Amino acid sequence: MRLKHGRTFDGERLHLVGSLKPENLRHLTVKLSRTTNYNFGWLLLIGLVDLAFLLVFFLLLTSNFILQQGISISMPFSRFSLGPQTNQQIISITGGAVPAIYFQDQRVTMEQLGPLLEAAKRKDQSIIIKADRSASYEIVAELTNAALEHGITSVALAATPPR
Numbered sequence: 001m002r003l004k005h006g007r008t009f010d011g012e013r014l015h016l017v018g019s020l021k022p023e024n025l026r027h028l029t030v031k032l033s034r035t036t037n038y039n040f041g042w043l044l045l046i047g048l049v050d051l052a053f054l055l056v057f058f059l060l061l062t063s064n065f066i067l068q069q070g071i072s073i074s075m076p077f078s079r080f081s082l083g084p085q086t087n088q089q090i091i092s093i094t095g096g097a098v099p100a101i102y103f104q105d106q107r108v109t110m111e112q113l114g115p116l117l118e119a120a121k122r123k124d125q126s127i128i129i130k131a132d133r134s135a136s137y138e139i140v141a142e143l144t145n146a147a148l149e150h151g152i153t154s155v156a157l158a159a160t161p162p163r
Contacts, residue, residue, distance in 0.1 A: 082156060089128070091113075091130070092130045095132030099132075118151075120150075125152075127147045131158075
């Protein structure tokens with residue numbers, strides 16, 4: 001029970017502290033309670049936000065960025081490089097037994113490429129050819145000739161720097 005002004009709740013007066021014996025105190029209990037309640041749920045939230053930032057940070061560090069989405073090409077190596085090209089159009093050629101040609105991320109044939117090259121010439125765009133290292137030299141030369149025949153003055157072959 002709770003003590004107040006030297007009295008217990010059942011009305012008995014406590015005279016001396018020394019006279020209190022354990023057998024006399026069995027019925028006396030003290031219950032302590034907080035006057036304010038604290039909510040520690042926000043501590044869990046801080047940990048989760050920290051974990052999310054670390055996960056995003058490591059994901060960005062370990063990811064490989066592809067210049068053209070969806071078209072994976074293993075280009076040959078070259079020690080020489082041009083500066084950044086402005087107003088360029090990238091044509092990709094995949095390797096394999098049946099190579100595919102991609103213009104603006106859409107698969108096209110050599111016959112469909114003619115009007116697209118005309119439109120690129122009207123916009124005064126340069127052409128960058130990204131060919132897989134296993135692509136046939138013949139198709140790369142055919143694509144270069146088609147671009148030059150349609151009046152495009154700047155045709156470049158893309159390569160990756162050596163490691």
